[in-house]
Structure formats: structure tokens, C-alpha cells
Amino acid sequence: MSQSALTALTLPHNAVWFVTGTSSGIGHSLLSSILSAPGHRVVALSRDPSAIPLPSTSTKDNTLLVPVDLKSKDSIKAAFDAAIKTFGRIDVVVNNAGYGLIGELESVSVTAGRELFEINYWAPIQITLEAIRIFREVNPLSGPIGGVIAQVSSAGGYITAPGQVYYHSSKWALEAATESLVKELDPEWHIRAVIFEPGSVKTKWSNANMVDGGQHPAYVREESKMLGTDLIRNMAGWEGKLGAEARDVANLMAKVVRDEEGKWGGRNLLRLPVGADSWTLIKSDVEEVRCNLEKWKKESESTSPGDVKETLKALGLIQE
Known part of the structure; x- marks a missing residue:
């Protein structure tokens, strides 16, 4: 379904940002990126706000630290209430908090998978609402x-790697929900959405923010015959070779949200790969999908009664 055109949205000079996961990594770097714009203010959320190292540009007038339990609907609501009480409005919401969970589908408990979805999917949905x-x-x-x-997703919100079933599922779900949402909103509400898909970033994601779900004995192999999940486990330190600096990712995100180069063009920016690794991996996947579509076109179309393209266009499901 095609997107409805949006009237140009310009953030106010004193825009208020509401950001989760600000104690480290991209979220922490975003604090400096946000406050680099004169007048902009930030609501920084974390389980323990007292542990957030604040940038030199932070003052009591432009920064509000709020504790939040992302598993609690009431806690999320209280954080919004605190932001409105202090600043009177919110102009940008950044769903950045999240973590990884490594292990084969057969090894990771369903309970652990559900807990990950609470943070990676349901909390962003509640915040978006x-x-x-x-x-x-x-x-x-x-x-x-x-x-x-x-929405801070990941290259893993579009492609997959072994050993990350629940993580990928949570990010794919968040991207799908966001894509569907923007097709529901009234353009007159001037609500825009962007999904950032970072590749490797030099953060705590692959260590402190990565939970190991264990290993099923059927997947244990000697080093020369390792299966996919162990190959991923052995990529420790790969951020040092591929990873972007968190501050560079945060600066790009802030620049894009502010639309400093005027590229939104009255549309939502549904997906933006961040990093050459993300762009390359997603582009490769898109090309593979395109090739398979052409290869199996005859079989795919054989079940339909004639040309349905005009009907799809009339229903607004596709556009040219």
C-alpha cells in the first residue's frame, strides 16, 4: 500500500527528544548529538539514570533524567507524564533500548525469547502508542x-544470521509494525517515522548486551566443522574491524531526524541502513529476492486469474 503524502514537518527550535537506552552506546552518544542543536532538549531514560555520564552541554534546563522499567506499562506512562510535566511536549521519540540473545532455536528457552520481546518489541510498541x-x-x-x-532496529531487522532467532524476530516484528502504522495515520497529524538499521557498531551489544541462551548438544561440533551459531560466537571483536563509532551513528541519526538536508520529501523514511556493512548486506539480500522473483515469476502468477496489477493499483496497494 502506498504512503499518503505528508505535509512538511519542521521540528520546533526547542524540540524535545524522548530517548530510551541512554546509559551507553548509541543512546548515550545521542545525548550529545541532540544537544548540539541550540534549544533542543532531551528526556534520557534508563533503568538507572544516575549512572548516565552526561555531556558538557547538558543542563538542568535541557536534560531530564527519568528512570524506567521497560517491562512495565505503568512505568512507561509515568516517564511520559514526567516529560510532559517538565517540558510540555515531545517532538521526537527514539526507541533505542534493546539487547541480543544468542543460541540455536532448540537451545534458547521460550521464556528467554518472550523476555527479549518485552524489551525489543512490546516496549517500543507501548512507547509508540x-x-x-x-x-x-x-x-x-x-x-x-x-x-x-x-525506531532503532538493525541490519538484523531485514536480514538474518544463525543463532539470533528471537533477536531477528523482534526486530522484524518492530519494522513490520512501524511500516503498517504509517499507512494507518492521518497525514494531517504530521507524524513521521524512520527505521534505522545499523550494522556493526562499537558498543556493548555483542558482550554486555548479549545474553547467551546456551547450546543444544546436537549442535556441538569440532572447530573445523562448526555450525552457524558457533561461527557467530567466534566472531568476538568483529566490531573492531567493521564497527562504526557510536557517536558517528548517533550524529547521523540526529541529522536525519532533523532532516537537515531536506531529503524526507513529504514521505516517511521507512528504512535507512546505517553503515557500509548494513547497506551491503541488505543490498545483497534485496538482489537475491529480486532474482528469485524473476526466476519463479511464472509459477507465482499461475494461480491468479489474469492480470491483477491494475486491481492492486486501484486498491492503493502498489504504485508506479
């Missing part, structure tokens, strides 16, 4: 209607 309401109903009371929803 609160954001839409505030963008539409609260923001007009103090300035322009609307805002930006930024």
Missing part, C-alpha cells in the same frame, strides 16, 4: 502538531 497520542493531542497546545518516531 503514547507518542502518537502526545503528537496529536498534546503538542498542538504548545506548538506544531506532530512529531517523529525513530
